[in-house]
Amino acid sequence: MAQVADGPDVLQQGLGWLFRMRGVLDPAQAIPGLGASLSEAMALQELRARGQATQSQLGDFLGLEKSTVSRLVEAMSGKGWVVKERDPANRRFAQVRLTEAGERVAAELAATMRARHERILAALTPAERDAVAVGLAALGRAMAAELGPSHVDGTQS
Template sequence: MHGTTEEGAAMDAEADHLHHLLLDLVRTAEFALMDGLLPGRELSMSQLLALHELDHRPGLSQRELAAGLGLEKSSVSRMVADLEANGLVERHRDPDNRRLYRLAITAEGRRLHRRAAEVLHERYQRWAAAMTPGEREGLAAGLPALLRVMHADRHDHG
């Protein structure tokens, strides 16, 4: 509850401004991140995130990968099949539970993930260098705060 009507109106205006900024960020982000990332390779943001997870957390099941990515199991199943067909991921039966498959990133998948991470890091450095120190400081403080409240809201209402 806002203390005054004026404070409430200011908060509504700030929320509306943030809403528009976040929509623009979402629209721009995938193109800015993925465009020309790996010439000659078609890779979606979800696939890149899956390779990242599997490079850092080997042996995940499809269910665990889906939970880690916040995606539906059926979507991850199709994505893993595509990654497997492209030689980036392998599926192996879990010896302790034959109903489960464990996922492993292949050497090619690891190479692709590492190359993408290098290119993205170069982009992040270029973007950060184009910002003022105050802008970088504000972003470094504001983004973690926004992520914290978004995660809490998702947990509370998801």
């Protein structure tokens, strides 16, 4: 990594470098070999955890606009990973849930990411791992405070 600046620039440079190294900006690198963008991977993991969600709930969790979530769900549906069904309790809403194929992809994504994170953490000393844990918690807390309380748990007010 290049020399990191002091002050506010340290955050911009550090996060930018991490995003590039993680492949966040390139869907082909985000989850190599699995054919999933980072948004798809995050949506699959959220659906795996919830069982199902409305597109609005997915948008709130991912921080995406309604139209973007709609395109995301359509893309995942086209890959056979999700189905969208009208909510019987309120026909105005559609529930999105994983298909069997989506469950398999979500499980594979989780295992792939866990293994990748284990390799990355294994390259750090115990002191560095502790520092990363403390630093990420502090950064997350500060960013959540900047965004407001509705972003802490992924819900919007």
